[in-house]
Amino acid sequence: MISPALGFAARYFAGLVAAAVFLSTGCAGPQSALQPSGAAAREVAYLWWAMFWAGTAIFLLVLGLLLYASFQAPERRWRIAPVKMIVAGGVVLPIVALSILLVFGLRAGSGVSADLPENAISIRVTAHQWWWDIEYVDHRDPSRNFTTANELYLPVNQPVELLMTSSDVIHSLWLPRLAGKLDLIPSQTNRLVIEAEEPGVFRGQCAEFCGLAHAQMAFYAVAVPQEKFEAWAERQRSPATPPETRAVHAGKDAFDASGCVVCHTVRGGGAWGTEGPDLTHLGSRLTIAAGTFDNTRENVAAWIARNDDMKPGNKMPEFPHLDRETRLSIAAYLESLQ
Template sequence: MALLAAILLPGACDGPHSVLDPAGDQAAHLHGLLNLMLWVCGIMYALVLGFLAWALWRTIRRRDAAPPGPDESQRPLRIGLGAWAGLVVAGLILLSTASFLVDRSLAAAREHEALSIRITAHQWWWRVAYRDPASGEWIETANELYLPAGRTARLELVAEDVIHSFWVPNLSGKLDVIPGRTNLLDITPRRVGWYRGNCAEFCGLQHTLMALDVRVAPPEEFSAWLAAQAASASQPSDPVLARGQDLFVNGTCAACHVVRGTPADGRSGPDLTHVGTRRSIAGGALPMNRGNLQGWFLNPEALKPGTLMPAVVLPSQEADALARYLEWLK
């Protein structure tokens, strides 16, 4: 099902959400290997059908003829079987060699300096943290991955709860994310645009609503974005936004979420310091807008059954103030 989705669904990206549209070095290597396998297996299949048709034709043609002698009938069969075995061995050697070379090319990026990104899989969302090249500190966001075009990013993949699998079909192959283990995946994107990542391992009830929006940006755009993400949240001057901040900091939200620059320092949920800049919320379940934000925190179970986020019970005016504040966090 995950493979079918990766080939057919447009998702939240600019182009097709597909392994057939590579936009990075690793995906291009895998796409080349896929094409080679299709050609080799397709030729083998065509030859099988051709030999089957030839055998049937010979059988029909010789139905009324005298049967051949033992030597006459066995010699073509031995030659044909020998040639076929040689062709199969040659095809397997070709595919094995190509697979080995692609594996080496996927690992080669690790020999160079790479942008370090740590991705933690949760049920059912992604925690994304970037190591600041200047300070060495980690800059955290959630459910959205920014990558600079033309530069290798090394992803450190860990799982908080169950086994997940990280996969951005246009940019790389998939890699399991396992509790207690750190797996490394290198991505070198080449084409600017938006792409969609998935969890490709069934990880619970809302597995299909565990998406990751991936932005490949020009280097200068990425640097500006990362600098903005490193900044703490501003203090609102508008009374409604100030009321929303007060509800967030002094209510139940602060127990699970961080907004840097405020006393809210919960760690069990996503960092919301700049949540208003994201394209979606709830692990890709809903587009980012004020109405969806309000619906999500008032009744998350109705929108994503099984989620660990509790409902926030507020009167309508206070719910609107909280939603406005969250949308304002940019």
């Protein structure tokens, strides 16, 4: 009777040990909630490890009792008062453990709704199927507002507030290494305070199913020191760089002639469309198509012709009739928009 018990237990414990080993080594990742770089995420990671070890202890206790009760020969078992055991394990244990958890667990990560000083950076995020419109807001001087897309620049060690809504369906903004997620819901503005505690590039992704290209609705947060952030913001605020070379000029002409301006904005470049992302400083961004492809000339040219293969369902029309030269020159123009 005892040997199957041991075999059973051995198999399960081996699994647990293996799991524990890889848990301690395999928790890092560009989008890992367990490699926190922000205050809110760090507190939640602590909460997770506390719950993980407490949960493991409770699980092992229950598993031990269960296997003992099932496999130990009945005449060799300890005598117990069964109802007392139910009360101890099923009533007292949860009440004690969960009371502690309630008091400490619910308070973790409350910084995401903290009040901020008036001069704090405020960013309006509007989700669209399937990209992020990002507007940096200056509450004192609205003329200093500027718009970008799919990339969030943050100064290190400074809490910033995101004011989030959606123009179509429900989305959810999630930057696991900085904070938990919060939904973007049409007609409602949700506020999330995030803070990066170290410089770095953090991947984020839409977490609420939002239709065809839900899987490819990512973005990046770039945390940089304060002075770099100021420089970046100043450049973003300025209008687009006018074409300097003949090739780029040709690209701009093709961009204007092909109808791109109907949906996209290039501030100072004569494009005022609002259906798609603002391209005023596209050249300065890491990725295109909402964090889906590296921002290279080749990728942009390919995107113009056959974006539906690259990101199925996305709402930009394809321009397969444009020849490769034209597409590359448009890409060169966009690349010049630093």
